[in-house]
Amino acid sequence: MTSEPVFALFACCVPVKGARRSVVCDLQRQALHFIPNGLYEILTEHSGKTAAEIKEIYEHEVDSEIEEYFDFLLGHELGFWCDDPARFPAIDLTWETPERITNAILDVDERSDHDFGKLLGELDDLGCKALEVRCFHRASLDELRTILEAARRGRLRSIDLLAGYAPELTPDALATLATDHQRLSSIVIHSAPESRQLPPDRRGVAVTYRTEAIDSPRCCGKIHPGYFAIDLETFAEAQKHNTCLNRKLSIDARGEIKNCPSLAKSFGNARDVSLHSALAQRDFAALWSINKDQIAVCKDCEFRYVCTDCRAYLLDPGDLYSKPSKCTYDPYTAEWRQPAEERTSAGVLREGGSR
Amino acid sequence: MDKEPEDLFARLSAEGRQLVPVSYRFLHASPLAVATVMRLVDSQPYRATGYVCSAFHKPISKCCSQDDV
Amino acid sequence: MILIFSQSAMEPTTEEVMDWLEALGARSLRLNGEDLDGGAVCFRVDGPEVTLHFDATTVAGAEPAAKTIALPLAEVGAVWFRRWLQERRHEMVSLLDGPSAEDHQLHHGLRRHLTLESRKLGDFLFSRLADRPWLSHPRRASLNKLDVLIRAAQAGFATPATLVTTERDELRRFCLDCRGTAGAVITKPIGEVDMFIAGERSHFIFTASLDLEAIDALPERFAPSLFQERIEKAYELRVFYLAGELYAMAIFSQLDPQTRTDFRRYSRERPNRMVPFRLPAETADRLRLLMEDLRLETGSADLLQARDGRVVFLEINPVGQFGMVSKPCNYHLERKLAEALIRKELDGQRA
Numbered sequence: 001m002t003s004e005p006v007f008a009l010f011a012c013c014v015p016v017k018g019a020r021r022s023v024v025c026d027l028q029r030q031a032l033h034f035i036p037n038g039l040y041e042i043l044t045e046h047s048g049k050t051a052a053e054i055k056e057i058y059e060h061e062v063d064s065e066i067e068e069y070f071d072f073l074l075g076h077e078l079g080f081w082c083d084d085p086a087r088f089p090a091i092d093l094t095w096e097t098p099e100r101i102t103n104a105i106l107d108v109d110e111r112s113d114h115d116f117g118k119l120l121g122e123l124d125d126l127g128c129k130a131l132e133v134r135c136f137h138r139a140s141l142d143e144l145r146t147i148l149e150a151a152r153r154g155r156l157r158s159i160d161l162l163a164g165y166a167p168e169l170t171p172d173a174l175a176t177l178a179t180d181h182q183r184l185s186s187i188v189i190h191s192a193p194e195s196r197q198l199p200p201d202r203r204g205v206a207v208t209y210r211t212e213a214i215d216s217p218r219c220c221g222k223i224h225p226g227y228f229a230i231d232l233e234t235f236a237e238a239q240k241h242n243t244c245l246n247r248k249l250s251i252d253a254r255g256e257i258k259n260c261p262s263l264a265k266s267f268g269n270a271r272d273v274s275l276h277s278a279l280a281q282r283d284f285a286a287l288w289s290i291n292k293d294q295i296a297v298c299k300d301c302e303f304r305y306v307c308t309d310c311r312a313y314l315l316d317p318g319d320l321y322s323k324p325s326k327c328t329y330d331p332y333t334a335e336w337r338q339p340a341e342e343r344t345s346a347g348v349l350r351e352g353g354s355r
Numbered sequence: 356m357d358k359e360p361e362d363l364f365a366r367l368s369a370e371g372r373q374l375v376p377v378s379y380r381f382l383h384a385s386p387l388a389v390a391t392v393m394r395l396v397d398s399q400p401y402r403a404t405g406y407v408c409s410a411f412h413k414p415i416s417k418c419c420s421q422d423d424v
Numbered sequence: 425m426i427l428i429f430s431q432s433a434m435e436p437t438t439e440e441v442m443d444w445l446e447a448l449g450a451r452s453l454r455l456n457g458e459d460l461d462g463g464a465v466c467f468r469v470d471g472p473e474v475t476l477h478f479d480a481t482t483v484a485g486a487e488p489a490a491k492t493i494a495l496p497l498a499e500v501g502a503v504w505f506r507r508w509l510q511e512r513r514h515e516m517v518s519l520l521d522g523p524s525a526e527d528h529q530l531h532h533g534l535r536r537h538l539t540l541e542s543r544k545l546g547d548f549l550f551s552r553l554a555d556r557p558w559l560s561h562p563r564r565a566s567l568n569k570l571d572v573l574i575r576a577a578q579a580g581f582a583t584p585a586t587l588v589t590t591e592r593d594e595l596r597r598f599c600l601d602c603r604g605t606a607g608a609v610i611t612k613p614i615g616e617v618d619m620f621i622a623g624e625r626s627h628f629i630f631t632a633s634l635d636l637e638a639i640d641a642l643p644e645r646f647a648p649s650l651f652q653e654r655i656e657k658a659y660e661l662r663v664f665y666l667a668g669e670l671y672a673m674a675i676f677s678q679l680d681p682q683t684r685t686d687f688r689r690y691s692r693e694r695p696n697r698m699v700p701f702r703l704p705a706e707t708a709d710r711l712r713l714l715m716e717d718l719r720l721e722t723g724s725a726d727l728l729q730a731r732d733g734r735v736v737f738l739e740i741n742p743v744g745q746f747g748m749v750s751k752p753c754n755y756h757l758e759r760k761l762a763e764a765l766i767r768k769e770l771d772g773q774r775a
Contacts, residue, residue, distance in 0.1 A: 010676075010697045010699050011699040011700055011753075012697070012698070012699060012752065028695065028697065028698070028752065029695065077697065080676065080697075086702065087674075087701055087702050087703075087704070088674070088699060088700070088701065088702070089700050089701075089702055090700075091699070091700055091753065091754055092700070092753075092754045092755070093754070094754070094756075096756065096759065098440070098443040098444045098446065098447035098448075098759070099443065099447075100447075103411060103415045104415075105415060105416055124400070127443060127446075127447075129411070130411035130415060131415075132415040132416050134416065134418070152397075153397055153398065153399035154398070154399065154400075155398060155400055157406070157407070157408045157409065157411075158408060158409065158410055158411045160410075160411070160415060162416075162418065182394040182395060182396045182408055183394070183396055183408050185408070185409070185410040185411070186410065188419065190418075203393065203394045204394075204409075204410070205394075210419060212419070212420060214418045214419070219418040220416050220417055220418045221417060222417045222418065222419065222420060222421075223417070224420075224421040225421075226419075226421055226422075227414045227417050229412060229413035229414065231412050231413075232751070232752070232754060233412045233413075234412055234413045236754060243413060244417075248415070260416075308413055308414055308417065310417065363620060363622060363625075363627040366622070372643075373643075373645075373646070373647065374647050375646075375647055376611075376613065376614075376646065376647045376648065376649035376650070377611050377634075377642065377646055377647075377649040377651075378611045378612060378613055378629050378632060378649065378650075379629070380632075380642075381611070381630070381632030381634075382620070382627040382628060382629060382630075383627070383628045383629075383630045384625050384626070384627045384628075385625065385626055385628070386624060386625060386626075393434070395433065395434070398439070400442075402432065402454050402455075402456060402459075402478075403432055403433065403435065403438075403439065403454075403456075404432045404433055404458075405432060405433020405434045405435070406439065407434055407436050
């Protein structure tokens, strides 16, 4: 036990270093706090030292900055003055889950011919807990109800619904759908005449109308802060796994079983082959372990453990470890580029894309 | 609409007040709605009627543009 | 076969443990308290054999043609007692109609007998399985707080000065005696915390603080109430015990004035900080001793780290939520519990 207290970050507040700046990920309150790399160094290399010792190390040239840093961290409740740092270990970041598949995408368009009961039953057997249904076409209320009914007594705990606008999909109709199907977590209606965000209901279900057309898998792979997941489970998963594809299974609009509908490689058609046997194929999980530390540019980005990656739309489609093409952030300047900039070499990962 | 006094202790009769421990004077009241805002479903595999549903911890697909995702 | 006693709603931890059991290749079945309370379970008693029949439509992996699944109790290899029945239906509804509907005495008599019937049925099941390995048997799961406090002191723990009294003057003297608390005591139930629903509000019994002024406002005599010295804390500790291992978490609730007295009074905007904690060796040893003394295989202990440096024991919850320790600290307790159940079943078979 030290005589003078030392500053300690709470274990759930994890600093991550980027090329140009760093970030403290508050995994408990789900927030990011930017910090200069100098503070990152203090929090990591000099953790366990008293404030006086730290000031000494920097030859008293940055004493007031050091005090400001600690005030900042205390103000946001990211840390505390600790008498006994040995009692407060870092948080264990191992990740494991019993489900063979944790999340799934099911694509539907006007030509689709899915046996929803069979598919959802098979997903249930794999332990899948979260499903996103993407209807690229203008779906009827009946069609949406049919899909949701198939999940009635299964293990799903969350269904995210994306569907094309139709006049019958009024806020009231959707609110009723959400009440009848408590598994619904969110509803997004695309290609709507005007954008509208309904306040989440008492149970937290959000309904959004967007004017943008989300009419094919090519719309996917967007990287921006709205899609950051700042929580312990994702952060832990991100240490060793690809946070988009890990334990994900997808069925595209034609019934092809894939890691994700935007990738070319199919592991069979759901009409002929069970999801279980597709999953059992040796290279189904090949992309699951490509984490951000292995990806060009991303490996130097402070957001790398809260950002959900894309391995389908890459800057260099021939390189499996290329940065996602739809990310406009440059960690070397800490700036988000304008999305309109052309990147003509970008494209979809080619099947057999090399290391 | 809520004509009852918020304080449950105030609703006790004289005899009631004699019979309850001191901690009943300091009950923490909150609207019932707060305690029951939950999405619950039946789940066949687990014989559960109150299977708690909540949004998945990360986005499953990423089709929507930045603005207000 | 691992049998799990639970309740039918809001048990994400139970479901997660069952997911792990399945992933680890074990078979499990869940019986909810509500199933015996107007639900769909029946017992067949044939001489010395007891078989439980479950409604097959509610169990995964059942043959499509089967209507019920029969589980001979002899097949149960290990039991997890997670929770049982919070409220019985007969305690919730009005049992009488017509002119006698207001007859409180009759209602009370009826309810008392029905509760006894319900309890006896549950007890029958528990006693039939008493010779199997349990996590933990309900007979051991009903602890007396005051008794546990004394055993904790015997195990070497510092415990809060405690008073149970009906006399305001005694309470006043106690308050003045309590060291270093600037004249304040806390009060909490002798048994369990509870919640009362009245119309649109719920009323919780939380640990509450009383100063001299509040004490003087009390009547001279009241129903027997529990009081303890209020100890200024640096942080609280919640420790989960499972088969000899301890998993500790520190809770910093002083940051938010609203949570200073009882951390369950949860602040939504700024939740209390919950982080992994490494127990000092002597605290760990004392806890293990105490758990063994109470013959508990599992349980949660609440302690606090006082500002003056002492570790003070507060209470033990034998069947509490461990999800709230497991998730923030990433201790994987759901998996560990599944593994402990599997080990128990194997050990039971070898014996």
